[in-house]
Amino acid sequence: MSTIKSVSKESRIFEPPAAFAQQARVSTREQYDALYRRSIDDPEGFWGDLASELHWFSKPTKIRQWDPPFAKWFEDGTTNLAYNCLDRHVAEGRGDRVALVWEGEPGETLTFTYAELSRQVQRFANGLLRAGVVEGDRVVIYMGMVPEAAIAMLACARIGAVHSVIFGGFAADAVRDRVLDAGATTILTQDGAWRRGKVVALKAQVDKALEQCPDVARTIVLRRTGNEITMKEGRDHEWTAVLEGVSDEHQAPALPAEHPLFILYTSGTTGKPKGVLHTTGGYMVGTYVTTKYVFDLRDDDVYWCTADVGWITGHSYIAYGPLTNGATVLMYEGAPNHPGLDRFWEIIAKHQVTIFYTAPTAIRAFIKWGDEHPSKHDLSSLRLLGTVGEPINPEAWMWYRRVIGGDRCPIIDTWWQTETGAIMMTPLPGAIPAKPGSCTLPFFGVSPKILREDGSEAETNEGGYLVIDQPWPSMLRTVWGNDERFRQGYFSRFPGKYFTGDGARRDEHGYFWVMGRVDDVVNVSGHRLGTAELESALVAHPTVAEAAVVARPDELTGQALVAFVTLKGGVTPSGELKKELADHVGNEIGKFARPASVRFADAVPKTRSGKIMRRLLAELAAGKEPAGDVTTLEDISVLAALRGDDE
Numbered sequence: 020m021s022t023i024k025s026v027s028k029e030s031r032i033f034e035p036p037a038a039f040a041q042q043a044r045v046s047t048r049e050q051y052d053a054l055y056r057r058s059i060d061d062p063e064g065f066w067g068d069l070a071s072e073l074h075w076f077s078k079p080t081k082i083r084q085w086d087p088p089f090a091k092w093f094e095d096g097t098t099n100l101a102y103n104c105l106d107r108h109v110a111e112g113r114g115d116r117v118a119l120v121w122e123g124e125p126g127e128t129l130t131f132t133y134a135e136l137s138r139q140v141q142r143f144a145n146g147l148l149r150a151g152v153v154e155g156d157r158v159v160i161y162m163g164m165v166p167e168a169a170i171a172m173l174a175c176a177r178i179g180a181v182h183s184v185i186f187g188g189f190a191a192d193a194v195r196d197r198v199l200d201a202g203a204t205t206i207l208t209q210d211g212a213w214r215r216g217k218v219v220a221l222k223a224q225v226d227k228a229l230e231q232c233p234d235v236a237r238t239i240v241l242r243r244t245g246n247e248i249t250m251k252e253g254r255d256h257e258w259t260a261v262l263e264g265v266s267d268e269h270q271a272p273a274l275p276a277e278h279p280l281f282i283l284y285t286s287g288t289t290g291k292p293k294g295v296l297h298t299t300g301g302y303m304v305g306t307y308v309t310t311k312y313v314f315d316l317r318d319d320d321v322y323w324c325t326a327d328v329g330w331i332t333g334h335s336y337i338a339y340g341p342l343t344n345g346a347t348v349l350m351y352e353g354a355p356n357h358p359g360l361d362r363f364w365e366i367i368a369k370h371q372v373t374i375f376y377t378a379p380t381a382i383r384a385f386i387k388w389g390d391e392h393p394s395k396h397d398l399s400s401l402r403l404l405g406t407v408g409e410p411i412n413p414e415a416w417m418w419y420r421r422v423i424g425g426d427r428c429p430i431i432d433t434w435w436q437t438e439t440g441a442i443m444m445t446p447l448p449g450a451i452p453a454k455p456g457s458c459t460l461p462f463f464g465v466s467p468k469i470l471r472e473d474g475s476e477a478e479t480n481e482g483g484y485l486v487i488d489q490p491w492p493s494m495l496r497t498v499w500g501n502d503e504r505f506r507q508g509y510f511s512r513f514p515g516k517y518f519t520g521d522g523a524r525r526d527e528h529g530y531f532w533v534m535g536r537v538d539d540v541v542n543v544s545g546h547r548l549g550t551a552e553l554e555s556a557l558v559a560h561p562t563v564a565e566a567a568v569v570a571r572p573d574e575l576t577g578q579a580l581v582a583f584v585t586l587k588g589g590v591t592p593s594g595e596l597k598k599e600l601a602d603h604v605g606n607e608i609g610k611f612a613r614p615a616s617v618r619f620a621d622a623v624p625k626t627r628s629g630k631i632m633r634r635l636l637a638e639l640a641a642g643k644e645p646a647g648d649v650t651t652l653e654d655i656s657v658l659a660a661l662r663g664d665d666e
């Protein structure tokens with residue numbers, strides 16, 4: 020009763036390609052095992068050594084302190100993250116390397132070397148200081164995917180201001196709530212951002228939000244789209260004016276390792292957003308080391324992570340991890356389907372991208388749009404593919420490998436969270452054989468366990484609650500301004516252990532299979548099932564592009580399953596197909612799991628980070644009007660369309 024029944028039957032295994040393994044940092048399972056063992060047996064030695072690859076103004080001697088739920092890392096060290104991202108490379112003779120290649124949605128390209136990016140960040144840091152921003156101030160960054168967003172983050176980190184990036188797709192109310200919770204004094208924004216050829220009017224949303232945020236002293240506004248905006252005298256400043264006459268030399272201050280670095284509000288599917296707090300030293304080391312080993316960067320790599328800087332993936336794996344490693348990072352401003360459905364593949368061919376990191380929700384969209392779009396372009400520059408954000412359905416994984424990776428590129432399925440700051444479980448691409456749908460093994464220093472309700476450890480292949488029982492450098496330090504919520508939310512279910520909120524199982528090879536959030540667990544006839552596995556079975560059917568499975572109350576079975584299904588382009592919906600799909604799940608997983616009803620939908624409601632909002636679907640499936648928070652919903656019109664659908 021207490022555990023989560025796992026029904027996934029995936030058994031395919033893909034070894035790391037020999038050519039890839041040969042030049043990888045970690046190229047055998049034995050090497051991984053040895054490093055992993057040291058990281059667990061001697062965390063202080065392990066992390067102390069890796070930390071010393073970076074620049075410290077004073078080297079840490081206290082590596083780790085653990086007073087659950089509070090961790091401190093490198094506490095007596097002082098450093099500067101922006102210095103490590105930029106100045107360090109320039110000082111070591113890599114100033115001419117390309118740091119950032121930026122492609123705007125309309126098609127323009129900008130390139131910044133490490134030396135140039137460093138100068139721009141120093142200049143903006145000076146601009147912020149002159150405008151009155153001081154160390155410790157919270158600065159909200161509400162921008163699109165422009166280079167200035169990255170420059171702004173780095174400039175804040177440089178002067179010790181705490182940034183809080185708010186995804187540009189959020190509207191005024193969500194901005195207001197986050198600004199108030201963070202106690203921000205400064206907002207960095209744009210007139211508008213480009214999205215699918217249209218202007219998303221960011222400054223107008225800021226104006227609305229600020230009607231209720233009396234403590235915001237200033238905004239700094241970048242002109243990008245040229246739409247008309249109102250500027251409030253004394254409060255709103257032009258980006259160019261802030262930089263006028265400002266020097267591009269700024270000496271990076273030595274900041275304590277535990278100095279707050281940023282607050283990022285989580286994309287939770289329920290309740291009020293939480294301000295996850297990350298601090299400087301541990302986050303720096305965690306993102307640096309994971310990027311180095313997981314993406315196994317080479318000098319000639321062009322690395323592209325498609326996330327928005329408004330999400331943790333954008334923080335850790337567009338900005339801080341790759342830049343501390345001196346990588347060449349591609350940043351794209353716009354939508355994957357503008358002007359055509361092949362925009363991503365065109366970008367890969369144009370910039371000769373070698374590493375591509377995206378989300379399962381995007382992969383399912385690519386599948387829906389059809390193979391002809393990637394097939395039009397030469398993707399042979401790619402050598403490594405990654406995914407993050409949700410469990411990836413094995414069929415989507417296979418498609419990714421075949422169509423995008425040409426059956427040649429390893430795939431890293433990286434499990435982690437806003438709270439973990441850095442990748443926690445993933446195959447190392449040169450060393451660990453992959454199984455489609457599994458994030459495989461823990462990264463160095465990560466100690467995951469699968470527990471039953473009573474706290475005892477689950478057996479092999481028995482689903483349970485995923486916890487981490489040792490601290491790691493990039494873990495969240497608290498929920499901003501709310502230690503109690505931090506303790507309650509993460510450390511109360513299993514005292515002293517970090518509870519991830521995810522269900523998972525560990526298979527006979529020790530591989531982890533994350534089944535999704537435990538609040539996405541359904542209970543049918545006494546079987547607790549992870550909805551992700553049921554959805555995976557549906558997506559394996561040739562007609563299905565995407566599926567969301569929820570439960571509604573049922574007198575007979577406790578809960579009955581309702582499947583919302585988006586069909587692939589060109590497939591005609593019919594009553595017969597509904598039955599066929601329900602049967603398909605019954606056959607794949609077991610009769611008890613056969614959905615009681617299948618509904619076709621053009622799209623399913625998702626959070627802005629691409630997670631299916633099952634709470635809303637469950638309310639619809641139960642015949643209720645969705646209540647509660649919908650501010651994280653990406654496209655409100657999806658809800659209206661679903662309401663109208665009959666069974």
Ligand code: PRX
Pocket residue numbers: 285286331332406407408409410411432433434435436437438458519520521533534535536628
């Ligand atoms: O449920 C897991 C899922 O996404 C959650 C974390 O979401 P967020 O904080 O928005 O961060 C997303 C980007 C790191 C996790 O609790 N998740 C993320 N990656 C995976 C995953 N589930 C399965 N496999 C993954 N690779």
